[in-house]
Amino acid sequence: QVQLVESGGGSVQPGGSLRLSCAASGRIFSINIMGWYRQAPGEERELVARLTSGGSTNYADSVKGRFTISRDNAKNTVYLQMNSLKPEDTAVYYCNADVTYYSGSYRVLGHYWGQGTQVTVSS
Numbered sequence: 001q002v003q004l005v006e007s008g009g010g011s012v013q014p015g016g017s018l019r020l021s022c023a024a025s026g027r028i029f030s031i032n033i034m035g036w037y038r039q040a041p042g043e044e045r046e047l048v049a050r051l052t053s054g055g056s057t058n059y060a061d062s063v064k065g066r067f068t069i070s071r072d073n074a075k076n077t078v079y080l081q082m083n084s085l086k087p088e089d090t091a092v093y094y095c096n097a098d099v100t101y102y103s104g105s106y107r108v109l110g111h112y113w114g115q116g117t118q119v120t121v122s123s
Contacts, residue, residue, distance in 0.1 A: 002026035002112050004095045009117030016121070017083045022095030022114055024076040027102040034071055034078035034098075038091035038119075045094065049080060062088070085121045092116040 008020040024031060035050025035058075049059045049069040057069060068081040078095065095114035100107050 002028060002097075002099045002101050002110060004097060004112050004114035006093070006095045006114040006117040009093060009119050011120040011122065012085055013123050014086060014121055016085050017081070018085065018119060019082070020080040020093055020095075020117060020119075022078045022097075024097055024099060024112070026099075028076060029100040029102055029107050031073075031076060032098045032100070033096075035096045036069065036078070036080045037094045037096055038089075039094070039116075040091040043091075048093070050096070051078065082119070085119075087121050087123075089119060090121050091119060093119050 003025050004022055006020060006022045008018060010018060012018055033050055033052050036048040037045050038048050039045040047060055048063055049067055051057050051069045051071055066084045071078045094116045097112050099112055100109050
């Protein structure tokens with residue numbers, strides 16, 4: 001199986017920055033898409049940014065120009081650099097990945113979520 005472990009959340013004032021990290025571990029063969037979603041209280045979970053193994057990116061319109069997603073394939077880790085944070089960015093941020101892993105002699109494709117990390121932007 002595969003685990004995703006997030007870190008880097010916290011509290012920051014408006015205009016500040018945070019960097020989230022998410023490391024995948026397990027008997028991993030390859031990781032295709034890695035990304036970040038967020039969910040604010042009373043709201044549905046929404047895509048923030050995602051990055052394919054080929055380098056293609058997608059960003060929510062609300063974060064374009066402020067957030068940058070990147071990954072270190074050697075470390076199976078994805079990052080989210082968040083700048084110019086706004087109060088409306090406050091949410092629990094979840095890492096997400098499509099991972100092909102070894103199960104015995106087979107390769108299995110799985111879709112995984114991290115446990116979530118809280119980001120609070122407030123003065």
